[in-house]
Amino acid sequence: MALLSSDVERTIRFYQELLEFPLTEIIENRDYQGSNHFFFDIGNGNLLAFFDFPGLDLGPYQEVLGGLHHVAISVDPATWERLRGKLEMAGVPHHIESGASIYFRDPDGARLELLADHLGEMYGSRVM
Template sequence: MTLSGTQVGELAAARDRLRTELMVARADRPASTARGIHHTALLSGDVRRTVEFYQGVLGFPLTEVLENRDYPGSTHFFFDVGNGNAIAFFDLPGLDLGPYAEVLGGLHHLAVSLEPEQWHAARARLDAGGVPYLEESGTSLYLTDPDGARIELIADPLGEMYGEKVT
């Protein structure tokens, strides 16, 4: 489905209203009550394949492997993505999970900030591994992981996107 020009204009006006009505000016904005994202948990169809991709190709060190407390036999494993943040995965053996699907409340993509030199190194590893990606704006690489989750590797600093402060 493609939106009409009128619909796009109406959606832009709705974003402007949200900004005006709900966003507190940076100088007046209270500090967040959160310390940060402890981890984001995704699903893995194959633990070894996921580790080889996230650690070997993307360069995120595997930091822990343990049994999932909520599902006996399931593996819960973590990767360091810097600044005390982690990406975690569960495999759910015995469940007939379908392929990745974009659904309301689901993951659209996970964006991970890399220093520019690490971003270039990751792009070289993607090229060497034959992993397809889409480069946008000279700072973002969009790719899918082995299970279809969308990942963005972004060279913009934390708290910024394309030169704009987002935090």
């Protein structure tokens, strides 16, 4: 999955510093000169990818959402609590559902969910 970033530095600060997902690589996008393709390690062998398209006015069209409802990312319960506190301290609007899911948006409007369960579990039950 690849999302759109309108500001690479802001996206890196949000995902790496606030959400603690390490930036793993930045490479030039082979399809659009001057554009970057960059990746964050979201755990469990998964990466979240982004593109930026400087100088390309996408107007009201945003690839970031398309048909996507939201990106759900599993984190262990201790990390979930820590990140919830960081979101609150940073003033990021969010909504907690069922005491185990935090819904919020990234700086470009992509809807995210942090789920307080280990990968393969949902609300304490194995799903895979």
